Amino acid sequence: MNNHKRVKPFDAAKQFVDKHFPDCKGALLAGSVVRGEATDTSDLDIVIFDDKILTPFRQSMIDFDWAVEVFVHNLTSYKHFFHADFKRARPSLPRMVSEGVIIKDLGVIQKIKKEANIILSEGPEIWSSETIQFKRYFITDVLEDFIGSTNRAEELMIANTLTNLIQEFVLRSNGCWIGSSKWIIRELNNFNEEFASQFIDAFETFYKQNDKSKVIELVDEILVPYGGRLFEGFKLDA
Structure with missing residues (x-):
């Protein structure tokens, strides 16, 4: 991949969502590119919310000259991952959702972001x-x-x-x-x-x-x- 000529992160993410998940209810761009910490080897972390998806999945792809990690959920499956991340005290998905820049939103993102922010602000379980x-x-x-x-x-x-x-x-x-x-x-x-x-x-x-x-x-x-x-x-x- 030619890092100097490839599409800008947000533009590439939007084109990716339009191409691969045109009917999704919401999508976020997260990770190092939105934190201003991207390097030459950084990829695009994209979180998808699609009510037609039966089983959540993670997939690695290359498109628009970017390596893409896409995390696909329906409108309830993310809750299980939020809870699992809370229990292990590593809030991977809540953090991606919280910091994510909205690519697409048909009325679902703000509610999910609020749930993520509550988890992050309350912190993990206190050790006995x-x-x-x-x-x-x-x-x-x-x-x-x-x-x-x-x-x-x-x-x-x-x-x-x-x-x-x-x-x-x-x-x-x-x-x-x-x-x-x-x-x-x-x-x-x-x-x-x-x-x-x-x-x-x-x-x-x-x-x-x-x-x-x-x-x-x-x-x-x-x-x-x-x-x-x-x-x-x-x-x-x-």
């Missing part, structure tokens, strides 16, 4: 004290593996596990949404930019210098308010 203890134990377990390991290849994999456990613990214990991949950093920045910088610095120091100290300090710091590392006395019923 039992869940915090459970997560604290497993962070401790992985940290001890990290500290004791002398195998560089294994250390890299353990560090990767720690990044996910740390971001989940910090964000969920503070009532915030979590992320995956690039959204880990985005959600950490949404929560606290200073902590996000500390998080990045700790793992960069390990990856570049093979120095574990900042990662260890970071983990201990986030566990202190909850009693520190946890091993002795922890019990998990079968």
Whole structure:
């Protein structure tokens, strides 16, 4: 695809909807192109609402010189995905709907946007004290593996596990949404930019210098308010 000559994002999205979903009730353009964060490899994220669709689906296509990810729902199926995203604390579809620019609306979009905005503003479920203890134990377990390991290849994999456990613990214990991949950093920045910088610095120091100290300090710091590392006395019923 020639990125310099292709159709502008919104125009391409509108042409895509007119071509592939001409009878839909509503359509939104979401993702990096509407947040002003697009790169040369960005695609178009398009959400479709069509009351004739029996089963929701996601499809990847190339059209109008753009890679397109289209998320197709009827006027009730999106509710299941909203709920599933809420339960896993990763609001992918609610966020796409909330931030999405309207391509087409036959009177359905504003209601769905309102539902998405309510979910986003209320945040995920609050962790129970039992869940915090459970997560604290497993962070401790992985940290001890990290500290004791002398195998560089294994250390890299353990560090990767720690990044996910740390971001989940910090964000969920503070009532915030979590992320995956690039959204880990985005959600950490949404929560606290200073902590996000500390998080990045700790793992960069390990990856570049093979120095574990900042990662260890970071983990201990986030566990202190909850009693520190946890091993002795922890019990998990079968």
